[in-house]
Amino acid sequence: MTKMHARTRLVLALTCALLPLALSACGEAKRALGYEKQPPDEFQVVARAPLSMPPDFGLRPPTPGAARPQEGTTRDQARRVLSGQRGVTPIATEGRSQGDLSLMKRVGADSIQPDIRVLVNKETQSLADADKNFTDRIVFWRKPDPPGIAVDPSKETQRIRENQALGKSVSEGETPQIQRRKRAWLEGVFN
Template sequence: MMRHLALLSLLGAAVAVSGCENIREQFDMSKSAPDEFRVVSRAPLTLPPNFALRPPDPGAARPQEGTARDQARRTVFRIEEGSGPSVAEVMPDDGRSESERTLLVRAGVPESEPNIRQIVNAETRSINEASDSLINDLVFWRKDEPPGVVVDAGAESRRLREAQALGEAVTGAGAPTIERREKGLLEGIF
């Protein structure tokens, strides 16, 4: 009897402990997925095409970049290796100084579209009209009911007073009626 009781208590303790997360981890019974933030991809190892090529010295200037001043000059003034047409050929004298015309030519003003603002506005307008109709269809999906007959307040008041004076029902002939249209099958849901 004692042996059965010990076996049952041992079995109960095993069942109770198997639900604990810490016990599962200690006995390596739980699954552990890799941390996706620690996984890094590495470039494949390749050999350079020239085996005599030596790696650059740390901190040495790179020959293809030049100095910072040369980089800035090439970026700002769009200096190319070849020489193009002169400033006088591209932009005739229009009262500006030679330096102003040179700056405008190097900035690309002669090749620019003169009415770009109108083109951009027209394209934006066409895109907005197309999306606007879809938005209106989604927001205002219910169609407005057609307007009913407008009741003249003065005439209706006279009619009611005459009907009361004669002792007739006010809902008799000439009384305005409200005619409601039939609702659709799913109309009351939304």
């Protein structure tokens, strides 16, 4: 009877130990045990802007023929043209009706910047350079070798003196160089 009693206890203990594991596979049991997150429903959450009064009720529609404040004075327009802030490119009138020209002027096609391609290329290049610099720092984490060839100054001075003593040209002979040794794969990683 003791063997049967011990076996029953063992089965009961194993069942109690494995029951949470077995139930955790069920969706409802996961939710009940707190294993599954319950985020709020994004369609139920609504943010509403606070009610506010407009700052000025005195704003009126523009009168026809009145000066536009966004254009500025003639003096300001001349200053912008002279400083090169905005160029004016004439609209090609060949094969266009008066309606087409009027529409193009209305959308601002007559005041496009003539060197826009240069400006876009410059901005794009600066973004690409910044991105490349970041990528290079991540991929090539070592400091780059200095550009050019490193000349050994003491040996070069000796070579020039020997050439002068022998009456040869200073540029004759090979220039002694400092040979940089190859770095090991993990050299400098932990420094």
